[in-house]
Amino acid sequence: MNAILAVATLVIKELYRRKDFYVLFVLTALITLMMGALNFFNDDQVVRYLKEICLLLIWISGLVIAITTTARQIPAEREHRTIFPLLAKPLTRGQLVLGKFLGCWLATGLALLVFYLFFGLISASREHVWPILSYGQALWLHWFMLGVVIAMTLCGSVVFAAPSSNATIMLVVVIGILLIGRYLNKVALQLDQPLQTLVYTLYYLIPHLEFFDVRDLVIHNWDPISWWVCGGATLYAAVYGAIFLIAGWLVFRRQSLG
Amino acid sequence: MVTSGPETILSIDKLVVRYRARDTGPNGKLAVDRLTLEVQRGEVFGFLGPNGAGKTSTMNVLLGFIPPTAGTVSLFGVPVDRPIARQRIGYLPELTYYYRFLSAEELLRFYARIFGLPAELREQRIDMVLKLVELEHARKKTIRTYSRGMQQRVGLAQALINDPDLLILDEPTSGLDPIGRMKVRSIIQRLKQEGKTVFFSSHELGEVETVCDRVAILSQGELKTLGRVDELVRQYECDLEKIFLKVIGYSSEP
Numbered sequence: 001m002n003a004i005l006a007v008a009t010l011v012i013k014e015l016y017r018r019k020d021f022y023v024l025f026v027l028t029a030l031i032t033l034m035m036g037a038l039n040f041f042n043d044d045q046v047v048r049y050l051k052e053i054c055l056l057l058i059w060i061s062g063l064v065i066a067i068t069t070t071a072r073q074i075p076a077e078r079e080h081r082t083i084f085p086l087l088a089k090p091l092t093r094g095q096l097v098l099g100k101f102l103g104c105w106l107a108t109g110l111a112l113l114v115f116y117l118f119f120g121l122i123s124a125s126r127e128h129v130w131p132i133l134s135y136g137q138a139l140w141l142h143w144f145m146l147g148v149v150i151a152m153t154l155c156g157s158v159v160f161a162a163p164s165s166n167a168t169i170m171l172v173v174v175i176g177i178l179l180i181g182r183y184l185n186k187v188a189l190q191l192d193q194p195l196q197t198l199v200y201t202l203y204y205l206i207p208h209l210e211f212f213d214v215r216d217l218v219i220h221n222w223d224p225i226s227w228w229v230c231g232g233a234t235l236y237a238a239v240y241g242a243i244f245l246i247a248g249w250l251v252f253r254r255q256s257l258g
Numbered sequence: 259m260v261t262s263g264p265e266t267i268l269s270i271d272k273l274v275v276r277y278r279a280r281d282t283g284p285n286g287k288l289a290v291d292r293l294t295l296e297v298q299r300g301e302v303f304g305f306l307g308p309n310g311a312g313k314t315s316t317m318n319v320l321l322g323f324i325p326p327t328a329g330t331v332s333l334f335g336v337p338v339d340r341p342i343a344r345q346r347i348g349y350l351p352e353l354t355y356y357y358r359f360l361s362a363e364e365l366l367r368f369y370a371r372i373f374g375l376p377a378e379l380r381e382q383r384i385d386m387v388l389k390l391v392e393l394e395h396a397r398k399k400t401i402r403t404y405s406r407g408m409q410q411r412v413g414l415a416q417a418l419i420n421d422p423d424l425l426i427l428d429e430p431t432s433g434l435d436p437i438g439r440m441k442v443r444s445i446i447q448r449l450k451q452e453g454k455t456v457f458f459s460s461h462e463l464g465e466v467e468t469v470c471d472r473v474a475i476l477s478q479g480e481l482k483t484l485g486r487v488d489e490l491v492r493q494y495e496c497d498l499e500k501i502f503l504k505v506i507g508y509s510s511e512p
Contacts, residue, residue, distance in 0.1 A: 002374050010368055017359040080356075080357075082356060082357060089372045091372050257324065
């Protein structure tokens, strides 16, 4: 466990010593504050648009941080040859994968926390309410969704040698799932066999990341979702995360590093 | 079968490494061919050969980076595919660019944590190895500011962080200036005096002759010669460089 935590700590240290997070945070803050300074048509509900834009930026930033941070982990270790002194120590490849996952997930969680605090401050300053339970649920589900994305990207990083190709593929896949994943079963109904079975299989195989998107709940100040739904989604993310991590480890443990 | 005595630290028995790729034909490329050798406790062992002789492939198997095609390799009597075999070794790879965003102190702390060293011992070891490699003054500077020689010394420091019984060094002086080489050589000699076992590959034959007890010379994956440096020098009546050229069958004449 000590070795896994050591690897995870290294990943977190790398994230906060690089500029990616700060740039994305400053951009999100600037765009949100600029939008907040405007009030189109004297609409008293304009704060909802502001919240929507801010949350959208947080979602984009979260995805970019999670995917880019994770995609470079194992390829960079190979490129700089640091993987050799690392694996020459009593560290298994499984521990390395787990440490990298944990580091990326915790680092992304820290970044999300900062983003959501900013969001909370902005919306509280406008609405004078702070539905902390809804925000907490949104943050929790968002973090677990990114856990699945990180596991998926880590699995991709042992297959694709170049971090840029892995990051691009993952970004396209994740955005694709978020935008059209929920409609695949409906699309399948309109197709002929064997394409119908294929699309149906895809529908049941892919992780439905849209389950974790509760932005509307936060934007419209709806009541928090029930805890069993939240728990179910957490379990769903844990299962998919584990599947991708095991797949990544199975590929990586047989890879020749010489 | 090689019988491993109590003093055998590293044992390689009939090791075969064959790489398979599209351009190597149906049988693949034979990198190491039935290599058998042992390294005893306290020895400084030179592992020599021209480029492509199979040295790196052997080291890669030793460290578990690639699986052997055939044969067995063990460290301290433990097969190398078990991570525990690597608990008592230190490894310095050739040309490694350590995490540039860390300082030497942080890098060593990270590796020490992987070995599971307790916090107090960890700090003691960091102080000790940084002093040994003469990097105390730069311990808090990030590695991105280090010169090539300093990076090689921080590499040596990470290889020593767990106070290993066996040090595996891959071209420890490659790319270093004469002062850097002298420093690395003096560290190896100091480790030898402390009774550490050192297994290293190098193209610097003068250096090998100075520090090694025994050498093995490989060529085209085969072990060509193995013996004590002084005995080989007596037997061939020339220095190690000439022995090396003779053994690998190199002739400067057209």
